[in-house]
Amino acid sequence: xxxGRTVVRESHHGLGLLAAxxxxxxxxxxxxxxxxxxxxxxxxxxxxLSADPNTGDRLLxxxxxxxxxxxxxxxxxxxxxxSAAPDHPVRLxxxxxxxxxxxxxxxxxxxxxDGGRIWExxxxxxxLGPQQPATDxxxxxxxxxxxxxxxxxxxxxxxGWENLWTTPASRGxxxxxxxxxxxxxxxxxxxxxxxYDLVAVATAILVVTGLIMGARRARxxxx
Amino acid sequence: xxxRLFSLLGVLAAMAxxxxxxxxxxxxxxxxxxxxxxxxxxxxxxAKVFHKTAEIRAETWVPTDPEREALxxxxxxxxxxxxxxxxxxxxxxxxLGWAVVLQEKGRFxxxxxxxxxxxxxxxxxxxxxxxRESRGDGVKRQRFLKQFRGRDVxxxxxxxxxxxxxxxxxxxxxxxxxxxxKALVLGDIHPGGTP
Numbered sequence: 386x387x388x389g390r391t392v393v394r395e396s397h398h399g400l401g402l403l404a405a406x407x408x409x410x411x412x413x414x415x416x417x418x419x420x421x422x423x424x425x426x427x428x429x430x431x432x433x434l435s436a437d438p439n440t441g442d443r444l445l446x447x448x449x450x451x452x453x454x455x456x457x458x459x460x461x462x463x464x465x466x467x468s469a470a471p472d473h474p475v476r477l478x479x480x481x482x483x484x485x486x487x488x489x490x491x492x493x494x495x496x497x498x499d500g501g502r503i504w505e506x507x508x509x510x511x512x513l514g515p516q517q518p519a520t521d522x523x524x525x526x527x528x529x530x531x532x533x534x535x536x537x538x539x540x541x542x543x544x545g546w547e548n549l550w551t552t553p554a555s556r557g558x559x560x561x562x563x564x565x566x567x568x569x570x571x572x573x574x575x576x577x578x579x580x581y582d583l584v585a586v587a588t589a590i591l592v593v594t595g596l597i598m599g600a601r602r603a604r605x606x607x608x
Numbered sequence: 609x610x611x612r613l614f615s616l617l618g619v620l621a622a623m624a625x626x627x628x629x630x631x632x633x634x635x636x637x638x639x640x641x642x643x644x645x646x647x648x649x650x651x652x653x654x655a656k657v658f659h660k661t662a663e664i665r666a667e668t669w670v671p672t673d674p675e676r677e678a679l680x681x682x683x684x685x686x687x688x689x690x691x692x693x694x695x696x697x698x699x700x701x702x703x704l705g706w707a708v709v710l711q712e713k714g715r716f717x718x719x720x721x722x723x724x725x726x727x728x729x730x731x732x733x734x735x736x737x738x739x740r741e742s743r744g745d746g747v748k749r750q751r752f753l754k755q756f757r758g759r760d761v762x763x764x765x766x767x768x769x770x771x772x773x774x775x776x777x778x779x780x781x782x783x784x785x786x787x788x789x790k791a792l793v794l795g796d797i798h799p800g801g802t803p
Contacts, residue, residue, distance in 0.1 A: 419775055420775065449768055450766050450767045450768045450769055450782075451766065451769070452684075464764070465684055466681075466682060466683060466684040466764070467683075467684035467685060468683060468684065468685075468764070468765055468766065468785060468786045468789040468790075469685060469782055469783075469785075469786040470766075472767065472768060472778060472782070492715075492778075492779055495685075502681060502684070503680045503681060503684060503685060503686060504684055504685045504686070505685065505686040506685070506686075506713070511716065514715055514716075514779075515715070515778065515779065569776070571743070571776050578775065578776065
């Protein structure tokens with residue numbers, strides 16, 4: 386075999402091994418991302434914190450799926466019984482009216498009129514949700530104003546939402562949304578992500594068995 | 609070889625044809641027509657959680673103001689329902705527990721489901737009866753729902769703490785978690801203990 390051919394063959398072999406490692410990594414990380422439960426529950430991170438302007442020592446903090454209160458300036462914390470607390474809290478704001486607290490999550494807006502004891506789901510504008518989470522909350526004339534990646538909405542007197550402005554999605558945004566769907570398998574029915582799982586497992590098996598077979602063959606040749 | 613390729617393409621096409629929301633569906637008309645999927649009628653769900661031959665007695669409970677306040681305080685959120693229909697099942701004189709049909713909002717639409725609570729106060733079976741959103745119906749599977757079995761009113765039931773949600777159906781998972789918690793607290797507050 387000529388030297389040129391040997392170089393091409395060796396390079397091809399090396400690149401193949403590199404690609405096999407990459408494919409294995411891609412398949413396994415993709416599979417793991419589809420099953421977040423495998424790694425247990427997320428840690429207790431304080432995401433948003435707010436002090437009650439009416440009582441200096443009273444603090445509220447929201448962590449993923451948990452809402453807590455402190456009445457001693459943050460030394461000790463007590464769990465508030467809100468079973469539907471946001472997974473991704475964004476803002477915790479005390480309103481002008483005493484006892485009024487607003488809690489904005491990426492996919493929900495809650496209000497409490499009694500300092501955080503009982504919460505009511507106000508609901509976000511229909512355009513905001515998992516695909517476009519809410520990012521900010523402020524007040525205009527006593528009514529909430531919520532922003533997302535592509536616009537802002539304010540709540541009207543009747544409880545509905547009026548669009549303040551909208552930034553139309555660019556071709557790049559749409560492409561990214563489709564790439565996400567294509568990558569996660571969320572472009573079809575509930576079976577597609579499961580099919581992706583199967584493909585990932587099959588790919589991982591193929592790569593590992595391929596590498597083992599290749600290594601055996603190389604060993605035989607050397608002998 | 610060719611038929612294998614066509615079979616694979618056929619399977620993919622069938623999957624793609626199942627209800628799915630495109631990016632446009634989600635942004636321009638998110639609250640569009642309902643994609644209602646009925647998995648169980650009330651009678652079917654009751655037969656499943658109790659027994660086909662079980663004797664079922666329904667009771668409408670209208671919580672008093674103090675009961676409603678206690679319910680909301682324990683749940684930490686407003687309860688929009690004015691009354692609850694509680695179904696008690698018995699078979700050959702044996703108490704099979706009780707069940708309640710509840711609705712919780714998923715992303716845009718309510719999910720109707722039944723929670724069965726055993727006589728010892730632990731959750732038995734949870735069944736999704738009607739799902740109305742275009743996607744996220746993975747929560748109907750027992751692989752998710754069986755996490756609630758054996759939980760009782762002392763259990764805080766928190767998503768991502770002691771309940772693992774369904775990937776791609778976070779809001780529906782959370783709605784069902786909150787709903788099961790509501791059922792357990794209902795049973796605890798109901799006058800005279802468990803209904």
